[in-house]
Amino acid sequence: MMESSSPLPLPARVQLLLPEWMQHFPDPHTVCASDEDKVALAIELSRRNVDAGSGGPFGAIVFDAEGRIVAAGVNRVMPQHTSLAHAENIAFMLAQQRLHSARINAALAAPVTLATSSQPCCQCYGAAVWAGIDRLLIGARAEDVMALTPFDEGPLPADWIGELQRRGIQVVRDLHRQAACEVLRAYGESGPRY
């Protein structure tokens, strides 16, 4: 592939696809009024992603101010050969491309919320700074992910919550933390495939 004598044209298109089962879940009519309900749905995505063998044990959803789903994502790193294909990043990109807006809350009334089954890693943390969200709801903590799965969470600023709050992003942790940990534990114990 990399012969210098006749190299291929350089690649010019990135594509990321959700798994087929997400054509049927979540229902686009879903309304999640509470913070707990929003994270519970993200955790349910993480569980179904593991059960389907379609990626790692992580789910994330962008909600509008009324609790309606703008876009939902799951981890697709291994199936799509893309280290950026974490659940949060996919949800951000799908929401932005749907709305034709590089900042989600430039196109929707505040507050825009990201609910995620586990604390964002260093990569999705940085993406959350620019994505245009007003609230970040988290299930499992980074230490849960690292205790229960092979995944590293990477280096964060020491005051990562404060850095988000100073940029207008409220952080709420430990929502259904145990339920999120159950998915992580089951994944870790079953022999990770992704």
Next chain:
Amino acid sequence: MMESSSPLPLPARVQLLLPEWMQHFPDPHTVCASDEDKVALAIELSRRNVDAGSGGPFGAIVFDAEGRIVAAGVNRVMPQHTSLAHAENIAFMLAQQRLHSARINAALAAPVTLATSSQPCCQCYGAAVWAGIDRLLIGARAEDVMALTPFDEGPLPADWIGELQRRGIQVVRDLHRQAACEVLRAYGESGPRY
């Protein structure tokens, strides 16, 4: 678009495209032997991206151990409505999807290098941790970006270089720093479009 009575199906596909002028530049036969040459080419991408009006003043290239281009990216945030579409992220994703490997250096002999016209922001910093590179070559510093353009670089770990080095990623800064700054300055002074 967001009517709860009859919502659209949830989005399921992310697509990111390079600008058309990149069909002709850089030449896939290019070999950049030195660190300086690698960053110079990333800076040239940043310059052409501004001149073409196809995104912000940033370019990045993944090189293999022989100095051949695996994938090249430019900033596409505003044209593609995607806050993740920074030059570094696009180069990472294009390289990984070309190689069918979520870690670039799992598919290529070491060292794999990312050359970028400016220091990665918080988002691309985190992505660099997982992308599978061995070396990170940087033109302009974060303080240059923030002094010369409207862009913020976001929160990083205090010892961001050390965190990368502890994960096996060597960092080299200030390669053609002034040339990189010239592109940033011209962009900032012309009235940013992206």
